[in-house]
Amino acid sequence: MGIWEPALLAHVLANAKCRMKGIRRQSELPPGTALREWPLGVPLIWDARLALARLWQLYRRMVQAPTLPDGFRWRSQPMPTMIRELAWGAAIKVGPRPNRVVTVCPRCRAEAYLLRATPDGWACRRCDPRHWRQLEVSVGAYAMGLMIGVTGRPMVRRRQRIMNALWSLTLRVRSIRQLALIGAGAELLRYSPHWRRRPGGTRAGAADHGPGPLTRKFGSLYVQVVIEEVLHPRAFRQRFVVV
Ligand SMILES: [Zn+2]
Secondary structure (H helix, E strand, C coil): CCCCCCCHHHHHHHHHHHCCCCCCCCCCCCCCCCCCCCCCCCEEEEHHHHHHHHHHHHHHHHHHHHHHHCCHHHHHHCCCCCHHHHHCCCCCCCCCCCCCCCCCCCCCEEECEEEEEECEEEEEECCCCCCCHHHHHHHHHHHHHHHHHHHHHHHHHHHHHHHHHHHHHHHHHCCCHHHHHHHHHHHHHHHCCCCCEECCCCCCCCCCCCCCCCHHHHHHHHHHHHHHHCCCCHHHHHHHCCC
């Protein structure tokens, strides 16, 4: 969806105004609504940090949660070594610093945290001659996060930054390309990056419906399949390519 629509701008503005007044307002669509189509006018992006975030979330839910008591505080734990090993299967390199999360550009072999789709495959910022604006790249990465199902803090923060940037862009918009970006961005803002909550209001991230016997048995296998079928840049590109 890259077509300019006044209704979408109204949505961006309404959200931004609520934020300025300090009113808490969730997304238009309920948490968990999946993004199915890549937004037009936005580069197809693969972001190693978001792929890792999704891998880690799946690992918590499918592998760790069945072995731990309910209510476990996930965030306080450092990254398990297993995540680092699994990440390598999705072409993600973690470390040596814990916050350094990169991949190797398949074209120039340089390390990069973000890849952009070209007609000939993935490329990094150094070897892709096309110029994308920072906001276009941010919107692309956010769309990738929505598509692979990342939820929680990293996505909420990104959404907030995109909302701020789109808001200021609407005040100085000068080109059709910018209008298309606002349209695409506003469409993405309808989706929620928040955790799905159970009816009681508790966090559902750790153990959605309670770990069942199948999860206990096949949890790690499931994570492996998602890595190979969705999270690896090659698989992600095949799945969502829009050239
Ligand atoms: Zn490169």
